[in-house]
Amino acid sequence: MAKTPRFTAHQTTAEDDGNDAQPPPQGGQKHPVDQGMPPLKLFTTGVQHVAAMYAGVVAPPLVIGAAVGLSVTEMTFLTGASLFLAGVATLFQTLGFWKIGARLPFVNGVTFASVAPMLAINKSTGPDDALPVIFGATLVVAAVGFLVAPFFSKLVRFFPPVVKGSVITLIGISMMPVTFNWAQGGDEKSPDYGDLKNIAMAGVTLLLVLMLRWFATGFLKQIAVLVGLVAGTLIAIPVGITDFTALKEADIAGFPTPFHFGAPQFQIAAIVSMLIVMLVTMTESTADMLALGEIVDRPAGEKTIAGGLRADMLGSFLSPFFNGFLCSAFAQNIGLVAMTRIRSRFVVATAGGILVVMGLCPMAAALIACVPQPVLGGAGVVLFGSVAASGIQTLMKAGLSNDNNVLIVGTSLAVGVIPIAAPEFYHAFPESMKVVLDSGISTGCVTAVVLNLVFNHLGKRHREDEVVTHPMEPGEGIPHQPDAPDPDDQQGLQGRQAHSPA
Numbered sequence: 001m002a003k004t005p006r007f008t009a010h011q012t013t014a015e016d017d018g019n020d021a022q023p024p025p026q027g028g029q030k031h032p033v034d035q036g037m038p039p040l041k042l043f044t045t046g047v048q049h050v051a052a053m054y055a056g057v058v059a060p061p062l063v064i065g066a067a068v069g070l071s072v073t074e075m076t077f078l079t080g081a082s083l084f085l086a087g088v089a090t091l092f093q094t095l096g097f098w099k100i101g102a103r104l105p106f107v108n109g110v111t112f113a114s115v116a117p118m119l120a121i122n123k124s125t126g127p128d129d130a131l132p133v134i135f136g137a138t139l140v141v142a143a144v145g146f147l148v149a150p151f152f153s154k155l156v157r158f159f160p161p162v163v164k165g166s167v168i169t170l171i172g173i174s175m176m177p178v179t180f181n182w183a184q185g186g187d188e189k190s191p192d193y194g195d196l197k198n199i200a201m202a203g204v205t206l207l208l209v210l211m212l213r214w215f216a217t218g219f220l221k222q223i224a225v226l227v228g229l230v231a232g233t234l235i236a237i238p239v240g241i242t243d244f245t246a247l248k249e250a251d252i253a254g255f256p257t258p259f260h261f262g263a264p265q266f267q268i269a270a271i272v273s274m275l276i277v278m279l280v281t282m283t284e285s286t287a288d289m290l291a292l293g294e295i296v297d298r299p300a301g302e303k304t305i306a307g308g309l310r311a312d313m314l315g316s317f318l319s320p321f322f323n324g325f326l327c328s329a330f331a332q333n334i335g336l337v338a339m340t341r342i343r344s345r346f347v348v349a350t351a352g353g354i355l356v357v358m359g360l361c362p363m364a365a366a367l368i369a370c371v372p373q374p375v376l377g378g379a380g381v382v383l384f385g386s387v388a389a390s391g392i393q394t395l396m397k398a399g400l401s402n403d404n405n406v407l408i409v410g411t412s413l414a415v416g417v418i419p420i421a422a423p424e425f426y427h428a429f430p431e432s433m434k435v436v437l438d439s440g441i442s443t444g445c446v447t448a449v450v451l452n453l454v455f456n457h458l459g460k461r462h463r464e465d466e467v468v469t470h471p472m473e474p475g476e477g478i479p480h481q482p483d484a485p486d487p488d489d490q491q492g493l494q495g496r497q498a499h500s501p502a
Contacts, residue, residue, distance in 0.1 A: 031297075031298060032296065032297075032343040032344065033103070033104060033105065033296050033298050033343050033344065033345050034344075034345070035343075035344050035346075036344065036346050037342075037344055037346065037347060041219060041347075042346060042347055042350045043350060043354075044223050044226060045223060045226075045340070045342055045347045045350070046347055046348070046349075046350030046351040046353070046354055047226060047351070047354060048223055048225050048226035048229075048336065048340075049107060049333050049336060049347065049348055049351035050351050050354050050355060050358070051225070051226060051229050051371060051376075052225065052333055052335075052336050052379070052380075052383060053086075053107055053109060053330045053333055053351075054371070056109060056178075056330055057082055057083055057086050057109040057110060057330075057355075058079050058082060058083070060082065060110045060111070060114065060115050060118075060325060061075070061078040061079045061081070061082045061110065061325070062075065062079065064078070064115065064118055064119070064122070064131075064134075064325070065078045065079075067119055067122050067127075067130075068122055068127040068130045068131060069127050076362060077254070077256065077260065077323070078323060080254055080256060080358075080359045080360075080362055081256035081260075081322050081323040081324045081359065082109070082110045082324055082325065082359075083355050083356075083358045083359035084256055084322060084324075084355070084356055084358075084359025084360060085110075085256075085315060085318065085319045085322055085324035085327065085359070086107075086108060086109035086110065086327070086352075086355045086359075087351075087352045087353065087354070087355030087356035087357075087358070087359060088315060088318065088352070088356060089108035089109070089311065089312070089314075089315025089316075089327045089352075090106070090107050090108045090109075090348060090349070090351060090352030090355060091349060091352040091353070091356075092108070092311035092314055092315055093106040093107075093108050093308060093311045093312075093348075093352075094106060094345040094346070094348045094349040094352060095345075095349050096307060096311070099303075099306065099307055099310060100307055100310045100311050100314055101307050101308065101310075101311045102289055102300065102304050102305070102307050102308030102311065103304070103307065103345060104289065104292050104293065104296065104298065104300070104304070104308070104345055105292065105296065105333075105337050105342075105343060105344065105345045105347060105348040106288070106289065106292060106308065106329060106333075106345070106348065107329070107330045107333040107348055107351060107352075108311070108312065108315055108327050108328065108329060108330065109327060109328075109330050109355075110319075110324065110325045110326065110327060110328075111277075111281050111284075111325075111326050111327065111328035114274070114277045114281070114325055114326045117270075117273040117274060117276070117277055118130075118134050118325070120273065121133055121134055121137070121270045121273070122134075125267070125270075129262075129265060131261040131262065131323075132261060132262040132263060132264055132265040133264075133265045133266075133267050133270050134270070134274075134320075134325065135259075135261075135264040135265075135319075135320035135323070136264035136265045136266040136267070136270070136271075136320070137266070137267070137270040137271045137273070137274040138274060138316060138317075138319060138320045138325060138326050139264055139317060139320050140266065140271050140274075141271065141274045141275050141277075141278040141316075141326070142278075142313045142314075142316035142317035142319075142326070143313075143317060144275065144278070145278045145282060145309065145312070145313035145316065146310055146313035146314060146317065149282075149306050149309035149310045149313060150302075150306045152282055152286070152305075152306075152309060153286070153302045153303075153305040153306035153309060154302055155286065155449075156286070156290070156300070156301060156302050156305055157302075158449045158452065158453065159286075159290055159449070160398070160452065160456075161394055161395070161397045161398040161399075162395070162398035162399070162405045162408050162409060162448070162452060162456075163408070163412075163445075163448040163449055163452050164290050164291070164294065164391075164394050165391050165392070165393075165394035165395030165396075165397070165398050165409070166391070166395070166408065166409050166412045166413060166416075166444065166445075166448040167287040167290065167291070167391070167412075167441070167444065167445045167448060168287070168290070168291040168294065168387065168388075168390055168391030168394055169388050169391025169392055169394075169395065169413065170391070170412070170413060170416040170417075170440060170441055170444040170445070171287060171288065171291055171331050171334070171387050171388075171391070171441055172331075172335065172384050172385060172386070172387030172388025172389070172390070172391060173388055173413070173416070173417060173420070173440075174331075174416065174417075174419075174420060174440045174441050175331055175335070175380070175383075175384035175387065176384055176385075176420070177420055178380065178384075179376075179377050179380030179381055179383075179384055180377065181377070182202070182373045182374065182376045182377030182380055183198065183199055183202035183373075183374050183377030183378060183380075183381075184198055184199065184374070184377070185198045185241075185373055185374060186373030186374075186376075186377075187373075192241075197239055197240070197241065198241065198373075198374040199374070200239075201232060201235070201236050201239060201241060201372065201374040201375055201378065202374040202375070202377040202378035202381075203378060204232060204235060204378065205228050205229070205231075205232035205374070205375045205377075205378025205379055206228075206378040206379070206381050206382065207378075208227070208228040208231050208232060208378075209224050209225055209228035209378070209379055209382050210382070212224035212227055212228060213339075213382075223340075224339075224340075225336060225339070225340070225379050225382070225383065228375075228378070228379055229371055229375055229376070229379055232371075232372070232375035232378060232379075233370065233371050233372060233375055236372045236374070236375060241372045241374060242370060242372050243370065243372075244370055247363065247367060247370055251362045251363065252361060252362075252363050253360060253361055253362075254360065254361070254362050255360060256322040256323055256324075256359065257323075258321050258322060258323075259321065259323070260323050261323055264320055274326070277326060278326065280439050280442045281312070281326060281328040282309055282312070283441075283442050283445055283446070284328060284329065284331075284439065284441050284442060284445075285308060285309060285312050285328050285329040286305055286308075286309070287441060287445050288329040288331055288334060289304060289305050289308050289329070290305075291331075291334055291387065291390065291391070292334050292337065294390060294393075294394055295334065295337055295338045295343075295390050296337065296343040297343075308329075312327055312328055312329070315327040316328075331384075331387065333348070333351075334387050334390075335382070335383030335384050335385070335386045335387040336383055336386075338386040338387060338389070338390045339382060339383060339386040395409060404455035404456060405455075405456075407451065407455065408448055408451040408452055408455060408456075409448075411447060411451060412444045412445075412447040412448035412451065413444065415440075415443050415444050415447045416440040416441065416443055416444020416445075416447070417440060417444075418437075418440065418443070419437070419438050419439070419440040419443075420440060426438060
């Protein structure tokens with residue numbers, strides 16, 4: 001019996017063309033991104049994605065809620081709304097409709113990049129009007145972002161492997177402070193922050209995940225992170241760092257009432273500050289889609305990126321109606337895809353469905369919240385490290401034997417690491433600029449794009465046109481065309497003739 005041909009990954013890259021052309025299925029076999037899985041595997045792997053992103057989803061509403069002085073009940077309501085909308089936006093991304101959605105295993109949620117300007121809005125307007133003003137600004141910028149998405153997506157042509165590899169590596173590196181913060185306990189104000197038992201639990205969880213990846217086989221190996229999180233949580237109970245209070249106090253059901261905190265208000269200053277955040281998040285989402293496309297062997301071109309950005313903005317536009325904030329991609333889950341090699345977008349769609357249920361059932365959300373931060377930190381080391389490793393793999397295709405590419409990679413990584421290595425580096429800059437500069441992914445991405453244009457395009461054209469001094473007579477300044485053949489160099493002449501076009 002003839003064997004069914006295996007799927008061969010598409011070899012063209014996003015910079016080859018922007019039309020997202022995919023190879024025809026071989027033997028009727030779908031691309032792994034479009035393949036389904038049995039229900040049990042969909043659920044367990046979906047829960048694994050939710051566990052990886054949960055802390056990132058609930059952090060922004062908790063910070064903003066505390067800043068505007070919400071009660072515990074209202075904080076729970078705001079958190080539930082964020083979970084619900086993260087699920088909706090994730091479904092937009094993974095399943096898609098019309099020209100909306102990247103149709104990749106792409107998770108969405110409230111972006112932490114919006115926290116700083118939202119805190120500034122709260123400071124300028126006061127806690128009573130802060131949330132309505134934030135919701136109004138989010139509505140406006142999301143509508144603008146939806147309209148400009150197809151134009152913004154054309155930037156993909158400026159992302160050759162040297163740029164993509166730099167950005168993907170930077171995404172992984174930029175997430176490391178998050179996982180190290182989790183490993184220490186997650187709350188810097190807590191008296192046991194950085195305690196030995198927290199770091200030890202992070203180490204135990206990391207060891208569990210690594211052992212499962214080494215010794216386990218089949219599906220158990222693929223859900224190593226989920227098993228590690230569950231086992232780490234159980235081990236943490238006698239250690240005393242697992243808190244079940246949220247589970248005891250949570251309601252069984254609840255729905256994010258539209259405009260619960262008041263009708264949207266529209267202020268120019270707030271809209272302008274959120275527009276800057278929108279550009280930052282669209283840049284990061286573009287970088288994340290390029291990274292994910294490389295990992296799942298389906299390069300993201302203009303159409304994919306435009307669809308993904310539209311899904312971001314549609315989710316963001318719906319958010320204020322249900323008391324949510326600006327939505328964007330979550331890099332945490334890219335690491336999970338890279339590590340498990342489970343590329344089906346339906347797994348992440350299942351995660352989106354679980355998030356919707358958690359938003360409607362606070363008790364389900366509280367169950368995930370019981371996972372201690374140090375346990376998440378231990379798993380995060382593997383997840384975010386896998387993203388950085390994927391970036392290095394992409395850089396291997398970038399031709400680093402070229403000195404210009406080495407300069408591009410080195411400089412962009414250095415600029416992108418500034419907010420991590422020196423968090424106060426930009427303290428003297430205006431707040432409006434710090435919104436952009438404090439995002440290492442955005443600054444590193446822009447740096448890589450600009451340097452690639454200068455060195456590999458403008459610089460190349462300049463070198464082709466320049467006239468250099470003859471090396472044998474440097475003092476005379478005799479013009480010499482670098483491409484002129486040397487009749488005495490017969491070997492070089494023959495080599496040039498052999499490689500010249502017909």
